[in-house]
Amino acid sequence: MIQSLSLILLSCFLILAELPHSAEAAAPLPRFRVETKGFKASEADIKNLLDSATLELWKHFPNYPLDPIVITRGNDGPIVLYKRNSKDEIVVRLDTSGSYWSQYSYQWAHEFCHILCGFRPDGRENKWFEETLCELASLYVMRSMAKTWESKPPYPNWKNYRHSLQTYxxxxxxxxxxxxPFQLDNFYRKHATSLRKDSTQRHLNGAMAAALLPLFEEKPEHWEAIRWLNTKPATKGMSFARYLKKWHDSVPHKHKSFVKKISKLYGVSV
Known part of the structure; x- marks a missing residue:
């Protein structure tokens, strides 16, 4: 009987050893629900799509507790609201509808990045940097999804849509x-006054995001560093150099060299 039990245990071990890496226990995705009114798409399709987009970033954020999120239809551009709803949920509005899956994914990745950054209303002068990181998150997520969907699309018949994600x-x-990346310093200095007044200039945010993209694709584990971007408040009028120093001092040791590298590209010594 002992011999039989040993054989059973050995068999179980061998089966588990052959399971793909994705079958290993993983942190559950953040809790979010979709209010479908106005989207003209099914809740299941939107949820499965956004689950896929979420995972591309979320897998780099171990043990990060997030409050529940609700996704609603907006008509004035995508946004994550500072004010919670009556259920104390973080409210994200996406300005898209139908089956424009690339647009859903791009907008959601941007707003989800704000949530991961611990978005807060202070320090408006340097918000352009968070906006740049969130534009970067959209590009990163779309390109990562295009690769993931080659073998793990939300639905089998969505596999070929990966080309649309990449093209978008x-x-x-x-x-x-x-x-x-080595032109970021001069580019920022050229546009600093404008950026500090208006943080959401997509042509500027996007240019810097594209320049930073290779760094995050090469070392995606450092996405977690944005978790500490806003853990300390940014005082009114804070210089960009002090803003980056605040971020550098807040991150764990494993991310300090990465934050220092980004700061150096902007001509800042932290």
Whole structure:
């Protein structure tokens, strides 16, 4: 009987050893629900799509507790609201509908990035940097989804849509001014006054996002560093150099060299 039990245990071990990596226990996705009114798409399709987009970032955020989120239809551009609803949920509005899956994914990745950054209303002068990171998140997520969907699409018949995801990201990049990571310092200095007054200038945010994209694609584990971007408040009128120093001092040791690298590209020593 002992021998039989040993054989059973050995068999179970061998079966588990052969399971793909994706079958291993993973942190559950953040809790979010979709209010479908106005989207003209099914809740299941939107949820499965956004689950896929969420995972591309979320897998780099171990043990990060997030409050529940609700996704609603907006008509004035995508946005995550500072004010919670009556259920104390974080409210995200997406300005899209139907089966424009690339647009859903792009908008959601951007707003989800704000949530991961611990978005807060202070320090408006440097919000352009968070906006740039969130534009970067959209590009990163779209390109990552295009690869993931080759073998793990939300539905089998969505597999070929991965090309549309890639094309959408490529088209966004193609519309932006081309700069290299080593041109970020001069690019920011050229537009600093404008950016500090208006943080959401997509042609500027997008140019810098595209320049930073290779760094995050090469070392995606450092996405987690944005978790500490807003853990300390940003005082009114804070310089960008002090803003980056605040971020650098807040992140764990494993992310400090990465934040220092980004800061150096902007000509800032932290």
């Amino acid at each position: 990201a490529d088209n966004v990049i193609a519309k932006r001014e081309k700069i290299t």
